[in-house]
Amino acid sequence: MFGLETGFGEFFTNYQYPVMIIIGLTLIYLGIAKKMEPLLLVPIGLGVILVNLPWPGEGLMAYEVLNSSTGLLETIPYQDYVQPPYNMAGGEPVGLMSRIFHYGLSWEIMPPLIFLGLGALTDFGPVIANPKTLLLGAGAQFGVYFAMIVAFGLGAAGLGWFDFQMGEAASIGIIGGADGPTTIFVTNRLAPTILGATAVAAYSYMALVPIIQPPIIKLFTSKKQRQIYMKPQLRAVSNREKIIFPLMATIIIILLVPASAPLVGSFMLGNLLLVSGVTDRLSITAGGGFMNVLTILLGVAVGAQMSGFIFLQQKTLGIFALGLVAFMAATAFGVILAQIMNLFSKTKINPMIGAAGVSAVPMASRVVQRMGQKENPRNFLLMHAMGPNIAGVIGTAVAAGVFISMIG
Amino acid sequence: MAEEIIEAPMVGKIIEVMAKVGEKIAEGDVVCTLESMKMENPLVSPIDGTVKEIKVAAGDTVQAGAEIAVIE
Numbered sequence: 001m002f003g004l005e006t007g008f009g010e011f012f013t014n015y016q017y018p019v020m021i022i023i024g025l026t027l028i029y030l031g032i033a034k035k036m037e038p039l040l041l042v043p044i045g046l047g048v049i050l051v052n053l054p055w056p057g058e059g060l061m062a063y064e065v066l067n068s069s070t071g072l073l074e075t076i077p078y079q080d081y082v083q084p085p086y087n088m089a090g091g092e093p094v095g096l097m098s099r100i101f102h103y104g105l106s107w108e109i110m111p112p113l114i115f116l117g118l119g120a121l122t123d124f125g126p127v128i129a130n131p132k133t134l135l136l137g138a139g140a141q142f143g144v145y146f147a148m149i150v151a152f153g154l155g156a157a158g159l160g161w162f163d164f165q166m167g168e169a170a171s172i173g174i175i176g177g178a179d180g181p182t183t184i185f186v187t188n189r190l191a192p193t194i195l196g197a198t199a200v201a202a203y204s205y206m207a208l209v210p211i212i213q214p215p216i217i218k219l220f221t222s223k224k225q226r227q228i229y230m231k232p233q234l235r236a237v238s239n240r241e242k243i244i245f246p247l248m249a250t251i252i253i254i255l256l257v258p259a260s261a262p263l264v265g266s267f268m269l270g271n272l273l274l275v276s277g278v279t280d281r282l283s284i285t286a287g288g289g290f291m292n293v294l295t296i297l298l299g300v301a302v303g304a305q306m307s308g309f310i311f312l313q314q315k316t317l318g319i320f321a322l323g324l325v326a327f328m329a330a331t332a333f334g335v336i337l338a339q340i341m342n343l344f345s346k347t348k349i350n351p352m353i354g355a356a357g358v359s360a361v362p363m364a365s366r367v368v369q370r371m372g373q374k375e376n377p378r379n380f381l382l383m384h385a386m387g388p389n390i391a392g393v394i395g396t397a398v399a400a401g402v403f404i405s406m407i408g
Numbered sequence: 409m410a411e412e413i414i415e416a417p418m419v420g421k422i423i424e425v426m427a428k429v430g431e432k433i434a435e436g437d438v439v440c441t442l443e444s445m446k447m448e449n450p451l452v453s454p455i456d457g458t459v460k461e462i463k464v465a466a467g468d469t470v471q472a473g474a475e476i477a478v479i480e
Contacts (some may be wrong), residue, residue, distance in 0.1 A: 091470050232417030377436045377452045382444065383472075395436035 010054035016308025017052050023311075024048030024303070027200070029030040036207035040180065041380070044200065047303020051078070051097060061098045061304045065091035079309035097304035100297050103186050108296050112266040113179035117291030118181075118393070119270025124245050125237045126387040132341065133353070133384070137391020139337030140357030141177065141399045143330025148173030148403075151322045161318040168401040172319055174377040175202045176326030178209065178360035185263060186400045189408050193219065196306035196317045200392030201323035207364040212324070213331050214371060217355045220335040227376040228350040230384050242275040253398060259408070260401025267397065330358045333386065349384070356385035359392035376401075389396050411480045412455050416470040425428055427459045427477065431447030439477050440464065453479050 011017045030096030031041035051061045058077035067074050069085040075094055080086060093102040104110040118134040127133055149173045155164035164172065174186045175198055183202040187195045197227045205212065218226075225291045271285035339355030352371055356364040365385035372381035425432055425443040428467040438450040439459070464470060 176452065231414065369447065373449070377450070378454055380451075382447070382449070383418045399466065 001385065007054040007057070014308075016312055017054060019312060020306065020308035021049055023306075024052065027303075030207075037203050039295055040203050041207075043296055043299025043305035044203070047097065047300035048306045048339040051304040051306065052308050053296045057195070057306070059369070060095040060388075061095075061101070062095040063098055063306065064094045065092040070308075078287035078305075079307040097247070097296075097301060099306060099372060101155045102299055105184065105301055106192070108185065108262060110165035110189065110294050111185040111188075112262040112296065114181045114291060114294050115263050115397070116266040117294070117359075119267040119272075120274045120287035120291075120373075122271055122390055122393070123386075124242060124271065124275075124390060126383050127390050128237045128245055129235045130242050130384070130387050132345075133387025134350075134391045134394075135341065136334055136338055136354045136357045136388035137359075137393075137395040138357070140330040140388070140392050141352060141395045142333035142337075142361075142400050143176040143326060143328075144173045144175075144396070145357075146329045146333070147176050147322055147326030150314075150325060153401040154318075154322075161314045162322065163315065164318070165191065166407050167293070168194055168319075170407055171198050172322045173326050174198075174396065174400060174403065175205065175323035176328060176330035176358065177365070177392065177399060178202065178361075179205050179393060179396045180206065180357040182263060182359075182396045184298070185348075186403055188318075189404050191312060194315070194319060196302060196311055197301045197319040198323065201320050204320075205327045206324060206360045208359075208364065209360050210367050211329060213216055213355055213358075213364065213367050216328055216331045216369060217335055217352050218369075220332055220339070221351050225339075225351050226371065227374060227379070228348050229379055230350050230381060232380045232383070239275065239277065240344070243272070246271040246275070249394070253394065255399050257298070257401035257405070259405040260398050263397040263400060264394065291323045327358065332357045334358065334392075335350075350381055353388055356387075356389040357392045357395070359389065359396045361385065361389050364392075365389045411460070411478055412453075412457070412477050413458070414439055414451055414453065414476045416442060416451075416472055416474045416476055418442075418444050418472045420449075420463045420470060422466055422468045422470060422476075423448055424468050425462060425464065427453075427462060429462055431459045431460055433457060439479075442470070442476075443447060451476060455479055 027041045027045035030036045032039035035270045061078040063081045064075050065086045093099045148169045152169035154162035171187035171191045174183050174356035186406040245299045252270040254266045273279045334354035338351035342348050352368045356368050369382040372379040413414045420442045423424045423443050425440040427439040434456050437453050442449050463475050468478045
């Protein structure tokens with residue numbers, strides 16, 4: 001009819017479209033009304049809606065790709081792009097979202113640049129003042145590996161909901177690190193088709209830190225241990241130390257785990273801009289407007305990955321379930337490692353700060369602070385928890401590098 | 409009688425001062441609220457005693473280790 005066709009017919013014949021619109025609206029509702037990670041859930045939610053309206057909405061996330069059975073170039077929506085007879089390699093993005101996604105995420109530009117901004121907002125002081133806390137940040141990463149092994153084991157056992165390949169299992173495990181950009185970085189490299197699910201799972205669980213962590217912390221500590229008093233003052237850290245730390249960390253970590261270079265290198269560069277004392281303009285931009293721009297682009301691009309035809313599978317539920325396992329395991333391992341450290345050390349640390357080893361900064365530290373003050377009103381654990389918390393960011397980036405070099 | 413100085417555990421902004429000079433105070437009573445990292449944190453008295461001196465007012469920004477109040 002005059003070449004004009006509305007999307008209504010298509011919309012109501014495939015349940016995937018309306019269901020995903022409801023999911024998109026729910027994410028936006030959670031962001032606006034419940035203030036759950038609004039900076040991410042609002043753009044992600046709208047991205048979900050945009051890509052789940054039949055053409056031309058889907059056309060925002062379209063690719064021009066070779067149909068291997070006809071030998072012709074065709075423009076198709078993303079969900080078909082990953083199916084035969086189309087060849088996923090070599091497709092050219094032609095829609096706005098697919099271009100942002102392709103050049104920003106597939107080319108691995110945005111997650112490291114967000115790390116640049118995070119570095120410009122991070123004070124390594126607590127880690128430098130108490131380097132022991134670096135270990136706690138590493139401890140939480142055991143949870144990441146644990147969840148990966150569970151995910152892969154379930155996949156190998158052939159359970160339908162958990163039919164995961166190695167790359168998918170690693171991407172799910174990394175959710176336990178509670179670090180959005182890192183999760184996106186790893187999933188994009190190892191299992192791009194589940195990117196929407198792992199990214200949303202990671203950000204959802206980060207928003208739920210205050211609900212998920214306390215029961216686990218309590219499970220692995222006694223009341224007496226939770227009351228352990230830590231002197232409020234960390235030693236003063238000199239400017240020179242603050243400059244040397246990101247430089248040394250860059251060299252050592254990248255020599256150790258070369259594949260972590262994009263994330264760790266950017267993070268440390270951002271931090272160096274902050275502490276150098278002569279590049280304030282750059283660090284203010286990196287941690288401010290620049291990061292906001294990237295957050296918008298990353299949010300819609302991740303949302304646009306969630307085409308109902310890909311997202312609405314049993315597998316997605318499996319990813320959310322195992323992501324939660326990963327997150328809980330990371331919290332538990334952080335606390336357990338703190339307990340083990342106490343066995344060998346004269347000055348006892350409050351084992352709760354181990355839970356901050358998941359990288360959700362500063363939410364995990366705040367949880368520890370709240371719980372600490374409740375158990376012992378004199379206790380002020382915030383700065384002590386920031387050590388493992390920041391170390392957790394580095395730890396998750398390193399775990400990402402390990403996964404990528406082992407599996408990628 | 410022993411004097412106990414309450415120090416700011418970390419950099420932040422004083423939101424509210426609850427205690428008044430000369431007032432009797434019990435261990436665990438809130439002296440003031442310190443906001444740091446977008447969290448309001450109560451600073452409590454470590455001992456039973458009397459507030460001898462308060463060195464901050466609401467709205468002040470304090471550095472880590474700054475003296476907040478003296479209780480004796």
